[in-house]
């Protein structure tokens with residue numbers, strides 16, 4: 001059973017046809033990069049996976065569970081699927097540490113001590129431990145994004161989705177964020193990454209999916225070869 005499976009998924013926004021018969025499978029441990037022009041449906045596909053958007057028809061299965069079944073608990077699904085956004089979406093009035101411990105304490109019922117210990121370990125992993133007591137607004141975009149990645153990991157999700165994580169960053173910040181993403185990939189995290197960073201795709205992806213106009217138009221398990229053509 002695949003971790004995530006799209007079966008002939010269609011998505012309409014009103015009359016606009018955003019996803020046109022998507023058939024895809026994502027496996028545990030895979031790093032998949034999704035590329036394609038702006039407006040091709042990449043972000044919509046990610047938002048359908050964590051149920052921020054409801055599909056219009058077809059089936060979307062997460063660990064075999066149909067997202068549209070009445071018995072499927074979306075909160076359970078979302079707990080298990082982390083997301084890193086283009087614009088970080090950190091809480092501005094909470095310190096870096098509190099940004100990370102909030103959900104594990106509230107949703108996973110972790111103790112303050114346990115959540116703090118995990119958060120500090122993750123902050124160290126993304127090179128941000130020395131900033132744990134500051135507020136996000138005092139950080140650069142690249143630093144904020146590394147905190148957002150740590151926050152995503154703190155929920156111990158089975159898969160982490162990235163929606164153009166470096167697109168809003170100044171060029172000199174991009175490298176640090178990509179390095180952190182590479183580390184996480186090496187740790188064996190399952191990742192689906194929408195990005196324009198072809199170097200990352202070539203180096204790290206197990207598979208590259210190319211979308212255009214709401215469809216998957218290419219899929220390659222050999223990124224090196226893919227980018228030569």
Ligand code: ADP
Nearest residue numbers: 013016018036037038039040041042043044045
């Ligand atoms: P991408 O991530 O590839 O840029 P998106 O999935 O964000 O593409 O968008 C695909 C298309 O769907 C775009 O034309 C966009 O304007 C449209 N779209 C996205 N979200 C909505 C929405 N909430 N309502 C209406 N149209 C939307």
Ligand code: ADP
Nearest residue numbers: 013016038039043044047053086087163164167
């Ligand atoms: P991004 O490029 O960061 O994905 P977008 O501008 O595509 O940002 O979308 C930002 C938000 O606006 C999303 O929540 C999306 O659903 C919504 N959106 C995008 N296009 C449309 C549209 N044509 N009509 C209504 N909402 C839209």
